[in-house]
Amino acid sequence: MGVIKRRALYEFFTADHRRIERILEEATVYKDNVNLEKYHHFRVGLLTHIKMEEKILFVAAQKANGGEPLPLQAKLRLDHAALTSLLVCYPTPDVIKVIDHVMEEHDILEEEEGGMYEACEQLTQHETQQLLEELKSVTPVPVHPFNEAPYVLDVAKRTVKRAGFDFDAIVGASI
Numbered sequence: 001m002g003v004i005k006r007r008a009l010y011e012f013f014t015a016d017h018r019r020i021e022r023i024l025e026e027a028t029v030y031k032d033n034v035n036l037e038k039y040h041h042f043r044v045g046l047l048t049h050i051k052m053e054e055k056i057l058f059v060a061a062q063k064a065n066g067g068e069p070l071p072l073q074a075k076l077r078l079d080h081a082a083l084t085s086l087l088v089c090y091p092t093p094d095v096i097k098v099i100d101h102v103m104e105e106h107d108i109l110e111e112e113e114g115g116m117y118e119a120c121e122q123l124t125q126h127e128t129q130q131l132l133e134e135l136k137s138v139t140p141v142p143v144h145p146f147n148e149a150p151y152v153l154d155v156a157k158r159t160v161k162r163a164g165f166d167f168d169a170i171v172g173a174s175i
């Protein structure tokens with residue numbers, strides 16, 4: 001067995017954040033004419049990333065923490081739910097702006113010093129190799145077509161609100 005890097009899980013997940021951001025950037029060069037093929041890859045990438053966190057990383061950390069969820073877990077799960085519901089909507093400029101904003105804030109909570117990834121990595125330091133193997137074997141999440149019914153955007157707005165964000169305020173902000 002090779003030497004496991006000290007921050008292997010941190011690096012694995014942050015590299016995936018950068019990869020997903022890049023795909024979104026490429027898909028949304030023209031905000032009112034999104035590249036839907038690339039956007040599809042973004043949706044698969046983000047949903048699969050969320051699956052890796054919720055089904056593997058957070059679960060392993062909670063187990064190693066005596067069954068107690070880490071303090072940040074509840075908020076991060078609400079963010080995941082918000083992002084997931086936004087991904088059901090057609091990617092209008094407003095939807096893209098809110099996804100961008102939520103993702104940026106969310107990734108800070110996971111990546112910053114003392115954030116979720118560091119906490120998870122410390123708790124699971126004796127099973128890093130096994131976790132990496134599990135993470136690398138995760139199958140991509142199948143995504144459904146967009147649902148363009150108006151209620152879908154309302155559902156997304158409510159889910160975004162539960163995570164502590166205001167869809168319309170983000171859209172209205174100048175940056």
Ligand SMILES: [Fe+2]
Nearest residue numbers: 050053076110
């Ligand atoms: Fe996350």
Ligand SMILES: [Fe+2]
Nearest residue numbers: 013049053110
């Ligand atoms: Fe993440």
